[in-house]
Amino acid sequence: MSQRIDSLQPGPDLREGNNEYWQTLLERIPYARHLGLQAQQDSSGVWVHLPYQKSLIGNFMLPALHGGVLGALIEITARIAAHGKGAQASYPRILDSNINYLRSAQARSTFASAEVVRQGRRTSLVQVNCWQRERSVLIASGRVQLLLATTAGNQ
Numbered sequence: 001m002s003q004r005i006d007s008l009q010p011g012p013d014l015r016e017g018n019n020e021y022w023q024t025l026l027e028r029i030p031y032a033r034h035l036g037l038q039a040q041q042d043s044s045g046v047w048v049h050l051p052y053q054k055s056l057i058g059n060f061m062l063p064a065l066h067g068g069v070l071g072a073l074i075e076i077t078a079r080i081a082a083h084g085k086g087a088q089a090s091y092p093r094i095l096d097s098n099i100n101y102l103r104s105a106q107a108r109s110t111f112a113s114a115e116v117v118r119q120g121r122r123t124s125l126v127q128v129n130c131w132q133r134e135r136s137v138l139i140a141s142g143r144v145q146l147l148l149a150t151t152a153g154n155q
Helices: 019-027 030-035 067-085
Strands: 038-042 045-050 057-059 093-101 110-119 123-131 138-147
Touching (some): 019 030, 019 067, 030 067, 045 067, 067 093, 067 110, 067 123, 067 138
Antiparallel strands (some): 038 045, 045 110, 093 138, 110 123, 123 138
């Protein structure tokens, strides 16, 4: 049985290199494990890879990935970015999200990167961009506002 996400201690800033930390965060999220999400970090920051699976297709006529899968990718990416950036002891909770579906997500691997726009004591605002072949051609983007828990009893 895997550890709960809440038991993972706050991690390094997004600019610091620690791929294992980010992958551990993803593996503690059941839906992220189900989707097969993989975390990587390079000089541009942390990004999440959603490997293509036929079961993720929402429209078989195109075929295109299901919008809910893209929404989950955006929210999960935002949550791990906010968790890694702050000093909270537990997993951030979503207060609000705004997702823009910019073009059809083709039947192929998808990637997401996050930028913490603002990090306060209690909340965080994260911008997430999703792409497939070229990072400059976005298929979806989202802004997610999260509640940061600053104490272990604040869950």
